[in-house]
Amino acid sequence: xxxxxxxxxxxxxxxxxxxxxxxxxxxxxxxxxxxxxxxxxxxxxxxxxxxxxxxxxxxxxxxxxxxxxxxxxxxxxxxxxxxxxxxxxxxxxxxxxxxxxxxxxxxxxxxxxxxxxxx
Amino acid sequence: xxxxxxxxxxxxxxxxxxxxxxxxxxxxxxxxxxxxxxxxxxxxxxxxxxxxxxxxxxxxxxxxxxxxxxxxxxxxxxxxxxxxxxxxxxxxxxxxxxxxxxxxxxxxxxxxxxxxxxxxxxxxxxxxxxxxxxxxxxxxxxxxxxxxxxxxx
Numbered sequence: 001x002x003x004x005x006x007x008x009x010x011x012x013x014x015x016x017x018x019x020x021x022x023x024x025x026x027x028x029x030x031x032x033x034x035x036x037x038x039x040x041x042x043x044x045x046x047x048x049x050x051x052x053x054x055x056x057x058x059x060x061x062x063x064x065x066x067x068x069x070x071x072x073x074x075x076x077x078x079x080x081x082x083x084x085x086x087x088x089x090x091x092x093x094x095x096x097x098x099x100x101x102x103x104x105x106x107x108x109x110x111x112x113x114x115x116x117x118x119x
Numbered sequence: 120x121x122x123x124x125x126x127x128x129x130x131x132x133x134x135x136x137x138x139x140x141x142x143x144x145x146x147x148x149x150x151x152x153x154x155x156x157x158x159x160x161x162x163x164x165x166x167x168x169x170x171x172x173x174x175x176x177x178x179x180x181x182x183x184x185x186x187x188x189x190x191x192x193x194x195x196x197x198x199x200x201x202x203x204x205x206x207x208x209x210x211x212x213x214x215x216x217x218x219x220x221x222x223x224x225x226x227x228x229x230x231x232x233x234x235x236x237x238x239x240x241x242x243x244x245x246x247x248x249x250x251x252x253x254x255x256x257x258x259x260x261x262x263x264x265x266x267x268x269x270x271x272x
Contacts (some may be wrong), residue, residue: 084125087133087238092123093162095137095234099248101149101159102141111139 009076012056017041018049022058029062035070089104135200143203143227146234156182164247169193176201180208196221210238 012018021035036046050070053059062069064106125167126134139146149155153170160167161184168191169183176198183193190211200207204225211218217240 014131018255072253084133088123088125090134090161090165091135091137091236093164094160095123095139097140097159097162098146098149102139102145105149105155106141 008056009058009079012058015049015052018071019051021046021049021053021070022072024061025070029069029071031067031069126230131240133240135238136233136237137234137236138230139163139230139234142230143232146225146232149201160184161186173202174198 001016013022017039020039024030024035024038030048032043032046036043039046050059050061052068054061056071059070060073062071122137124182126135126136149159149215151172151174153172156170156172157167160170160182164187166185166187167182168180168185171182172178172180174180177200179195179197181193182196183191185191195211196209196218198206198208199220206223207227208221208223209218219238219240219246222237226235
């Protein structure tokens with residue numbers, strides 16, 4: 001995935017209608033007409049959204065000139081997931097180490113109290 | 120199973136939640152004291168070489184890391200909001216043009232603290248995180264593409 005493609009993916013995902021279109025396509029391929037129906041939008045309006053999704057590599061269009069069914073392309077979403085995964089790993093490792101530091105701080109906070117109890 | 124929960128947010132956001140078995144005051148202490156930060160941030164395979172923290176509104180911080188395989192990078196940023204319940208700070212990796220805005224909420228109940236962290240990235244930041252540094256050459260082209268897309272939608 002090129003940097004430009006990633007920008008395009010994020011720009012495409014920023015729109016709720018386009019996310020809904022992707023959610024619909026996750027269930028199976030669909031034509032423009034089939035996609036326009038549930039969104040109460042004109043076919044040209046849906047076509048505009050599809051063009052954005054296609055440029056972002058999020059969907060592909062079939063060759064059939066009449067129907068040109070849309071298909072979800074998983075690759076860009078996978079790339080974003082990979083990036084999120086790297087971030088998650090950084091914080092997971094950090095927080096696991098933080099658990100140990102907090103345990104020590106708790107013991108330090110409890111220590112003086114214990115001393116008092118003894119005397 | 121992982122203790123860290125990654126929740127869904129806006130497409131440019133990462134939302135995480137984690138419960139710590141310690142009161143909030145200790146969590147804040149561990150997150151803002153340089154000697155303590157050095158012991159946990161990045162985990163066991165990443166060394167914090169430098170931790171400078173000026174924990175107040177308008178104050179800045181700087182962390183320099185080295186991973187176990189020798190890769191060095193730094194996070195810098197400014198605290199925009201500082202309170203026990205909510206901390207907002209910016210985060211910039213190395214000299215990348217983009218920065219993230221990180222909003223941390225800390226809630227204490229029964230001696231445990233729930234940390235809820237939202238990292239909102241701008242597109243520059245996302246690109247840098249995904250592709251690392253040295254991608255400046257492609258930046259102009261990608262801005263053009265983005266403008267094109269935004270104009271169409």
